[in-house]
Amino acid sequence: MSAGPSGFYGLGRTPSFWLLGYAFLMLFVGTTIPTPLYRVYQEELHFSSGVLTLIFAIYVLTLVPSLLAFGQISDRIGRRSVLLIGFSLAALAAITFASAQGLAALFLARAMQGVATGIVAGAGSAALAELEPSGNSRKASFVVTAANASGAALGPLFAGALAEYGPWPTRLPYLVLLVLMLPIVGLVGMRETVAKRRPLALEFRLPAVPAGIVKEFAFASAASFTVWASAAMYLTLAPGYVAMLLQLDNLAVGGVFVSLMLIASAAAQFLGRPLPFRTAMTAGLALLPLGLGSLILASPLHSAALLLVGTLVVGAGHGLGFLGAMVLVNKIAPETQRAEVTSSFYIVSYLGVALPAVAIGFGAQLVGLFAAVAIFSALVSLLAIVLLAASRRMVSVG
Template sequence: MERVHSPRQGGERGTRRPGYLAAAAVFTVGMAGMTLPTPLYGLYRAQIGFSELIVTVVFAVYAVGVIGVLLALGDFSDRVGRRPVLLAAMALSAASALCFVLEGGLPLLFLGRLLSGLAAGLLSGAATATVLELAPEGRQSRAGFAATAANMGGLGCGPLLAGLLAQYAPWPLRLPYLVHLALVLVSAAVIRRLPETARRTGPAGPPRPPGLKVPPQVRGVFTATSLAAFAGFALLGLFTAVAPSFVAQTLEVANLAVSGAVVFSVFLGSTAGQLLTGRLGTRRSLPVGCLLLVVGLALVAGSLALRTLDLLVAGALCGGFGQGLGFRAGLTAVGRAAPADHRAGTISSFFVVAYTGISLPVVGVGAMAVWLGLRDAGLVFAVCVAALAACVGLYVLRRPPIAD
């Protein structure tokens, strides 16, 4: 369906509207809510009483929400406009926060995580497009930086904020969500003032799934790059689901702010990796990213074996950097290789594989932790994901999927 773009900084006559930096700030707030519970899972375990397996399942429900939105509403903001979708994402994020504020057991935890996944699925595409489309001429590169930093930086800020508030402020299981809820309300007010950058010219019609079909001519590129994304997102899933338990149980560090900072470090590394992909080049970024991911996982395994926090932080930064390099290079490769009439579906398929990686492996860690213990389960995870990343890295080094 055809659409036209409104002016970059359009709005009512004589009124200055917020620009791409305001949209990036909204993006950051929204993504922070997705990882807010991460350092608090140990408190929920003590209060409600459940196993490490349930922790990982609660976390994985988030990915179910994201994948569901990707499958059902792939291009919805292109047809109904950016602002309605952004407001819907913020409404879902607020509802998720309220679930955690009112939490009285597992049902509301599951519902809160599902709502946050739905919000993330809506927010990621619409917010990225808004940031890029609001950038004035000559600042598209800065806008791309802002969108990347808002996405991964927001995911990293969530556990950092929750850990600091839970450790040093009252109401550890309520205050982080109340603070986020206030930020969401402010963000909704900002969204209402943002210029609309996508306007439909006809009726929106019902949501249309983008069609998760990978054309035959893309499958070679898709297989290698999506497996690299799977491995990288598995690392992110490990840190956002069970790293605080590693810190508390294996490394015997009870400070929740430290747990939040450890999780923040993996997203910091990912942001840096994505930002430097352009300088390194997409052809080299994929094998280098896989190599750094292997090194990062080796450091994580070393931290568990030696019970050393410094190695865990180093593994988070190194592995996150490799994940960022490989993910952006893989996304670029898939986007360039896919025919125009199948590009949306191919990219959506790529994200589905990536978000499967953030959920299924960590559920496996939770299951293994029941009978192996969390430390040994983490070591098995690190070895398996490192082996996958190494195989993909060697393959793309011999057969590069894309030329710069």
């Protein structure tokens, strides 16, 4: 046990680091539990695919203002108190989902998840970078991105299985999540990493990005936006697309394909750790058009194999692209503005989740699911190719 700057005794650096990593994992498990359940909600409450994607997107539409308001607060008052507020709100969101009886409750629970993630994202990423025992920012970046992808993969997997084969399909997954979140209470004893406090100032403003890192920051953010746009499609409409292609009405199968994409992402991040950030990002961007192309061809060819290949390739592209972007942001962010710069990065990344998801959801209403997925995939692939061309002109970061 050791004393942090606040004077309270708590966990040492290493236990604090890994407990916070676990907390991140559970946070992202919670955000993707609804994915295979959207079809159940849709059937029970009779809403369209456009409304479905709005429920998904309200997460980001509340997350971004939360980042704007809270992104720099932990730099002033410390990481621990901000993180405890964020994870408490995440638990309250799970309780709201578990007790939801109508559309309003679903929007409210999803909004609370967005605010919770916005509170935690910048402070948690900065804390992990500061708590890593050897000061290895690459390892801290890997823990953040792997917890993100692994947690997001586990959510649809166990939620789909519990909903298909267990009782209370729209409640049991959240009750299990709440049990898994119990160890997060230990963050009360987390080592505080902000030694010099400043007065609290809640400001609703864009987090600042220092002028000297704008070019590299813009490239990393654009790459992250692109890979998360492809992930957004899986997290909203993939279960329906899989059911249409395979002609299977099984919640677990839809959840499995979403999980496979995110498992491939986590595996790519693990295997890609030794790669330079530029190599990881460009490899991820190059894989996206290949994976999305396979996904589209799978439907007219009625090929489950192409669907599987496309899912794994998109996942690998997402993982490598996001890992490389996160490492670059951690490398260039000044120590005194790390949470603020990280929050700016997350704002752009999560806009890549929300805006395309809403567009493809309402597009599916207008032109049909297959056409909407095909058009969306073509646009994301084009953006990836443009960024690949731009990467050759990016200034190298030492």
